[in-house]
Amino acid sequence: AQSVTQLGSHVSVSEGALVLLRCNYSSSVPPYLFWYVQYPNQGLQLLLKYTTGATLVKGINGFEAEFKKSETSFHLTKPSAHMSDAAEYFCAVSVGDYKLSFGAGTTVTVRA
Amino acid sequence: GAVVSQHPSWVICKSGTSVKIECRSLDFQATTMFWYRQFPKQSLMLMATSNEGSKATYEQGVEKDKFLINHASLTLSTLTVTSAHPEDSSFYICSAEGGSTDTQYFGPGTRLTVL
Numbered sequence: 001a002q003s004v005t006q007l008g009s010h011v012s013v014s015e016g017a018l019v020l021l022r023c024n025y026s027s028s029v030p031p032y033l034f035w036y037v038q039y040p041n042q043g044l045q046l047l048l049k050y051t052t053g054a055t056l057v058k059g060i061n062g063f064e065a066e067f068k069k070s071e072t073s074f075h076l077t078k079p080s081a082h083m084s085d086a087a088e089y090f091c092a093v094s095v096g097d098y099k100l101s102f103g104a105g106t107t108v109t110v111r112a
Numbered sequence: 113g114a115v116v117s118q119h120p121s122w123v124i125c126k127s128g129t130s131v132k133i134e135c136r137s138l139d140f141q142a143t144t145m146f147w148y149r150q151f152p153k154q155s156l157m158l159m160a161t162s163n164e165g166s167k168a169t170y171e172q173g174v175e176k177d178k179f180l181i182n183h184a185s186l187t188l189s190t191l192t193v194t195s196a197h198p199e200d201s202s203f204y205i206c207s208a209e210g211g212s213t214d215t216q217y218f219g220p221g222t223r224l225t226v227l
Contacts, residue, residue: 032214043116043205043218044156051214090155098144098209100216102155 002027002093006103014111019063019078021106023091026072033074034092034100035065044090050074061085086110115139116208118219125196126227133191133222135206141186142208146216147179150203162189196226 007022025031032051036044048059055067061084065076074091091103115138125131135145143164148156160170160181168181178200180192189208193200203223207216 034215036218041203041221041223043118043220044207046215046217049215094214098146098214098216099158099161100146100156101158104155 002031002095002101004091004093004101004103006089006091006106008106009104010107010109012109012111013081015083016080019076019081019085019108021076021089021091021108023065023074023076023103024072025074025091025093027093027095029095032094033065033067034094035059035063035074035076036090036092037061038088038090038105040087047076047089081108081110083110083112114210114215114217116206116217116219118204118206118222120222121220122223122225124225124227127197128195130192130194131196131224133193133204133206133224135189135191135208135219137187137208137217140208140210142189142210143186144209145183145189146207146209147181147189147191148205148207150205150221152203156205159191193224196224198226200224201226 003026005024034049035047048057050067058064063078089106092100117136119134145162147159159174160168162168162183164183170176183189205221207218
């Protein structure tokens with residue numbers, strides 16, 4: 001079975017500062033990895049995903065993530081935070097059968 | 113593209129009544145849809161996998177007689193919470209697999225409050 005651990009339930013950054021959200025996964029087979037964002041009282045929006053190929057993945061809204069097999073990690077970054085980035089972020093893993101296992105989520109707040 | 117809708121967006125019902133939530137893929141056909149439950153400040157928990165034309169597959173601990181799932185077409189799945197009780201109050205989110213892709217697209221969620 002696969003699982004995801006998100007380190008840090010809450011991250012606070014200043015506007016314009018680097019955003020770094022940590023995600024480590026466990027999987028017995030090559031994983032598919034995803035980052036989703038959720039705004040209050042809304043569903044989830046896909047930020048980016050890794051399936052195969054290039055390990056540095058670029059997503060929407062300036063986010064990117066790097067798959068590091070040796071570290072079993074898929075950390076999400078954005079060089080410069082914007083106020084609109086305040087939301088809940090979920091890392092998820094699947095093994096290609098569409099079933100997703102989600103991490104506990106990380107709440108991002110952005111200080112002006 | 114890949115838009116998923118849910119209806120209603122919120123519902124309040126009395127204890128003991130049943131509530132139906134619809135999940136539709138608007139611009140693509142989805143053989144498989146998923147139903148999740150999310151409690152406040154928590155992650156999403158998969159309740160069941162819904163396949164068009166067949167019975168849903170429920171995750172361990174989810175009562176299939178309480179959470180009835182029907183996937184009658186390639187664009188519609190419904191979740192019916194039967195004999196709802198206050199502990200069923202939650203945010204219910206559906207998703208649909210995007211056909212030839214390996215990605216789930218999520219609906220906006222339905223807030224259920226049982227009084």
